Amino acid sequence: MIAVIIFWGLVFLLFHSYVLFPVLLSFLSRNRENNTLVYKNPGELPSVSILMSVYNEKKVIREKIHSILNTSYPLHKIQILIGSDHSTDGTDEILKELKREEPFLQLYFMEERRGKGGVINTLFREAEGNILVLTDANVILQRNTLYELVKHFKNPDIGLVDSYMLNTGIKKDGISYQEMAYISREIRIKNREGKIWGCMMGPSGGCYAVRRELFAPIPETILVDDFYINMLVLEKGYRSVNELHARVYEDVSNDLREEFRRKVRIAAGNFQNLVRFRKLLWPITRGCGFCFFSHKLIRWTGPFILIFLLITNLLIFQHHAVYQITLLIQAILLAIPIIDQFLRKIQIHIVILRFVTHFYAMNLALLAGFLKNLKGIRTNVWQPTRRYQ
Template sequence: MIEILLQIVFWLSIGALLHSYVLFPFILYVLSKNKKQNSIVYSRSDNLPDITILMSVYNEELVIENKIKSILNTSYPKERLKILIGSDASNDNTNRIVERYAKKFSGIVLYPFAERQGKPNVINKLKSYADTEIIVLTDAKVYFTEDALFQLVKHFENPEIALVGANLLNKHIAHKGISLQENAFMSREIQMKYHEGLLWGLVVGAYGACFAIRKQFLSTVPKNFLVDDFFITMQVIKKGKKAIYELNSICYENVPGVLKEEFRRKVRISTGNFQNLGRFAHMLWPPHKPIAFAFLSHKVIRWLGPILIMLSFISSAILANQNTFFFTAFAAHVIVLLLPLVDQLLKLLKVNIQVLRFITHFLSMNIALFVGLLKYFKGVKSNVWQPTQRNQ
């Protein structure tokens, strides 16, 4: 009886992981292949809506000038553009740089905060100053291409659409560190979000780096929540509106190359993910609804990935003496878990084998998920943190 239960645990764990990482992306690709993107859009000759860009910044002196330039260099009409920047107690030259541009362009307004607030709290406060129907949320380290804003905003001609995510591309991908692996992960994620939007008019969490939203659907993020973009997106879906992705709205960001820095960021995101799971678990039922299927397949199973990996490892270890298959499965687990050590040793010798690096990236991100889960159980007392140096 125990042997049967262990086999069930093993196959459910492996099956769930394969579903989330392999089967679900394939299902999305196949089912969305003949689907069309929203066609109710503004044309370039239309009277485009006024928009407000909201940014929370903290010590961004190295990137804020280029960020502002990238906004002002877009094709979107300047007379319809406002930029509200909340400086979260920056103590470098960020404020002075923003003030210099505010003198040149009246649409830029700086809101300096004397004490650290955390990005979600800054955005909560900035949105009260926005007086346009459409709001664009973006990070300082993300640069717009010329057509990025128009491609985002054009979809709001359709009254059913409340949120549109941008296509985040990466520059300067190095073959050392984890740049290549993180780029592959993000590219795949955006494609999945795009396919979800085509299929069901929903996105299981827009990237906070850049997305546009109707102000009336920009929900106030709860105190001490860490992952505001996921919360905001799920609230849009919960209220019955559509969220989609626009691949032609292109923004650029440098990908991280340092595993330690990205691990720290992923731990924080993981903690925030479990906050959101606690808030939106009810959306997993009834299971036949598209949001329930997408939420479970795309996110929840992945968030529980480290537990599923541990269950498959433990069950295969106990069953290893029973037959050759489970002995092989256990041995495979051990080998895969040891490969990151091999990767690190080769790295010291300046040898970069990308297949090994992908395994290192996958396992380290799952460890980060587990650490984040433990931090969630301990409780989150603040959403203020030191950002990773992605573009600096």
């Protein structure tokens, strides 16, 4: 009997996180507007400091900086700070060339690898703007992106604003389509969390804005700095929202192994943040606690839920035909990644099978990240995912 209760409890948790919670958000966000207290007069706009840590980004750094300079935001109110984390591919030379063209660029070259967090902390000490915009080198801005991010800070309750990430480089032979679908779904969920409760569960990380006074130096062992900063904002009682008109473009990863490695790092960082901000889970009936539990905690514990779901199903499968069917379904789902890998080798790509592969791979990455976090993390220096495929 206990095994039956546990089994259906686990089924409910997965169903709640992946189905019920998104549906509830869709229902509650109907007819709700995002923040409407915004800057409309360019003369009122606050000063902005753009902080960008780069490492071996020679393929995109020129396009990225040009996308910033092409902004509709008043340039005299923008400070651009770029830190090269001991790049070795010629990025530094391109930055120096751009500096000759645009003397107001502030460049900092690290003599050794510091990690993204370490570079951002260095740039933060030099930042003068009221609003900080943290952005990655491979994320390209539209002309109005900065304005759409910063306009919300007229509302004193808003502490962080995230952009709307659009993906490029989609191919059918890898996981880029599945990754794009996952990111798009996440953005919709986060946008609705912000609309309803002002508790968006973390920015996409590629480009977001935060009030200077709410930023704090990133600890050197923190792996997922964007989620860390977002939760600091919520912890201090400010709102965190997503702006769908602040569009940016990023080349999504297509290689499963590369994406798996990235997801392991993110997962390890997620468990760091879970421990650090565990108090925000309670009370679970409050918006922030409910979002944290439904959107993040259940997902992050997904590998353990799946493992115990299989174990309990094995214990009760003889009790009723229903449990024999659920066990068969689990067996088929577990076999799909193997089948998909075989089909991929002979150039057969079935979208639905790839989604199942992506799901199990990401849960395996969560498990690996959990174990990595248990072993202890001493630095946030990491090798970026290879993109531009």
